[in-house]
Amino acid sequence: MKAGVNMKIAGKTLCVFVLLTITRVTRTAGNKNVSVTVGNSSVLTCPPKPNTTMVTWKINPNVGGPCTLGYRADQNKTDRTNCTDSMNWKFRPDWNPALEIRQVEIAHEGNYTCEVVATEGNFHKTYHLTVLVPPRLTLYCDDHGNLVCEAAAGKPPAQISWVLENNSTPEEESHDNGTVTVRSKFTAHSTNMTNTTCIVSHPAGNQSKSIACRPSKNNGFILHVCITVCFLSIITLMVAICYFKLRSNRWCHKTKPPETAPTHTPQDDTMEVEPYTTYVQKENVIYNSVSDLTAGQNIPQGLLPAT
Template sequence: MDPSGNDAYGYTAECSTQRPRSSALAKRQTHLSSSKITTAVDSSVSVWVHTKAVFSCYTYPMKNLIMAMWKILPRDKIPCIMTYRSDKNETKETNCSDKRITWESRPDQNLALQIDSVKTEDDGYYECVIATSDGIFQSGHHLNVLVPPETILSADGNGTVRCEASTGKPAAQISWVPEGYCLSVNETHSDRTVTVKSICHWDGLNETEVTCFIFHLTGNKNLSTELLPSHLKHSRLLLLYNSLYVLLGLMTIIGFILIWKVVCHR
C-alpha cells in the first residue's frame, strides 16, 4: 500500500484482479469512479497536552458507505493511513505504530478518530476521506496542542526582577506594571515548547512593588513582588521598631505624670 494513501483509496484497483462479487458491487464501483469530490470546510482544534482528542468524520448515512480512510499527517513524522472497508468489514493500517491513535469505537458504527493522552508531537493535520455510493467526501482537522507554562518570579534585591514562563506552547506573552527597562529572551525546545524570560530593572526607589502579567491561551496569570533592596527592608523594620519603643516610652512617661498629679491633689 502506498503511504500516500492512493492504494488505500483505490478501491477499484484492488478489485480489478478479481471478479466482482455481485453486479450491485460493480455498479457501486463504476459510480464511485465517476463521482465528484466534495471537500468539507477544515477546522482548527486546540487541545491541552495529556488530554484526549476526538476528530469526527464527515457525517453521512452509514448504509451508503463503501470505504473510509483517515490520513494522519503529523509535522515531523511519517504519515499514518488507517482504512476501513464496509464490504469486508475490515480495517488496515499503514505506518501506524502509535497505539494512542485509534478508531474511537467500531468503524462500522462510528468513523471518529481519537488520540489518547495528546503529546506535542501530535501537532499536524488529520483528514478523513469517505467513499460512498454518492461520491467522495473529505473533512480535515488542524490540531494544535497547548501546553500551559510554568511561571516563576524572582527579585535580586537591587531593583531587578525576573519573570519566566517556561516550557509553554505556544510562547507566552509577558508585560509589566509599572514599565521598566526590560530585556526578553525566547528559547525554543525540541518538543516545540518555548521558555520566555523577561528581566526588568527600575531606577531609583519610587516603585515599591511591580507586577508581571503572563498571557497564554491556557490561561493568564499575574505575579507581584516588592522592589525594595533587602537592606532597606531591614532598615524600615528597624525604624518601625524604634518608633514603637519611643511611643511606648512616651506613654510610660505620660502615665507617671498622670499618676503623680492624682497623688499630689489628694
Template sequence: MSAPRLLISIIIMVSASSSSCMGGKQMTQNYSTIFAEGNISQPVLMDINAVLCCPPIALRNLIIITWEIILRGQPSCTKAYKKETNETKETNCTVERITWVSRPDQNSDLQIRPVDTTHDGYYRGIVVTPDGNFHRGYHLQVLVTPEVNLFQSRNITAVCKAVTGKPAAQISWIPEGSILATKQEYWGNGTVTVKSTCPWEGHKSTVTCHVSHLTGNKSLSVKLNSGLRTSGSPALSLLIILYVKLSLFVVILVTTGFVFFQRINHVRKVL
C-alpha cells in the same frame, strides 16, 4: 469579545464537556465543539483526550473510511476500514496514542489519548459512500500552558519567566517602564521559554509581571527587598567582611614584623 478571549472560552468548553460524537457534533470526555465539513483549525490543550469526528454519514451507507494523518517530521500515516470485507489496514502508523475510538464498523471516529506536542499536524477523515465522497480535515494545534515565575535578581532587576509554553507567551510589566531584555529559548518539543528582565530603578517598591497566553493569562507581583539597594546580596556582604578582616590581619602582621626586626637591629648595634 476579543479573539484571545473567544479562544479561551472555546478551550474552557473543550475541558468541560462529556459525551460521544454524534450527528456531526463532536463531544468527548474532555473536549467538545461543533464542526462543519471542510478544514478546521483546531486548538487543543495538551494532556486531554481528543476525538476527531468523521462527516456524519450513517454506517449503513459506508463503503470505505480512511484517516490520513500528517504529523511534523514523520511520514504520512493512513488508517483505513473497508466495510464489505470488514478489514482494517494501516500504513506508516507508528504513534500508538492515535487509534479508532472503537471498532471501525461501530464508530469511524479517531481518538488521541492523551494529546501531546508531537500530535501537531493535519488529520483528514474521508468517507466513501454510494452518493459520493465526504471529508473533514483538522489542523490540530496543541497548546501548552506555560509555568510562570517572578523573582528579583542580585543586580536590582525583576525577572519574569514563562517556561515551556506553546505557542510563546507574551510578557508585560506594571508599572510600564523600560525592559532590559526579552529572550526566547526554543525546545525540541515545540515549546518556548520566554524570559523578560525589568530594571527596578525608577519604579515603586512593587512590580507586577503580566503573562498573556492562548490558554489563559496570569499576573504575579514581587516586592523589592529594601536591603538589596544598600547592602547587596548576602554573599557579597560576606566577601566584603572577609576582605576587611584579611586586610587588618596583613597590616598587623607587617607592623609586628617591622617592630621585631627593628629590635633585633638595635640589639646587634648595642653588642
C-alpha cells in the same frame, strides 16, 4: 454567427466552473485548525454519510512518518498502518468514524484527513492539529533588586506584561522540542516598591504572580570595597615578593673576604733583620774578646790570629 458561438462557449465554461465549485464544496467539508493542550485527549470528527463503503484517516504528523486507519463496510473490517496505540477510533466506524487521540504529545502535531467513500460521492475533511504547552511561570528578584518574570518552555511563546508600565524588551530562548522560554525584567526605581504583578498570557491559559523587590543600596559600596580589597591585596603581594627576593639575594650573594695583599708588619722586618743582628753581635763579642786579650798581653796587632 461568431457572437452566438462565443456566447455558447462562455456559457459552457461558466457551467463547468459552477459544477466544479459545487463539487468542491460538496466533497470538501473544509479545513479546520484544532488546538489541544499537551496531555489532554482530542477527538476529530468525520462527517457520517449514508451508504458509506469506506472510511480512511490519513495522518501526517510533523515528526515521524505517516500512518493510516481504515474501515471497509463490505468486509466490516478495520486496519491500521504505522499508527501508535494512542490513535484509534472513538466509536464504531460504521456509524461514527471519529478519531480519538489520547494523551496528546508535541509529536502528534500535524495534519489529519478523513476520507469517506459513499454512494453519493467522495468526501474528505482535514484538520491541522496544534499542540499547546503551557509555560511554567517563575517570578523572582535578581541580585540588583530587579523583578524577573520567566515563562519557561511554552508553545507557542507566551506574552509577558506587567501591571505597572515597563520598558524592558522580553528575551526568548528556543528549545529543540519546539518550546520557547520568555524572560522579562522589571527595573525597580523606587525603594518603597509594593507588590508588582507579572501577567503571562498564553492560549493554554493565563497566569499571574506578584512579588515585591527592594533595590539594593549597597551594591555600589560593596563593589567599591571589593575593588579596594583586591587592589590592597595585589600591593601587599608585590611587596612581599620584593622583600623575599631581596632577602634571598643577600643570602645567595654574600661576598667572600677580599683577597688583599699580605701586610708588611714591623715584626716581619725584625724577623728578617734578626739573623744579621745576631751575627754582628757575635762578631762584636769575638772582637771585643780579642781586643781585651791583646791589651792584657801587649801583643802587637799584626800578630793577632785571624778571626
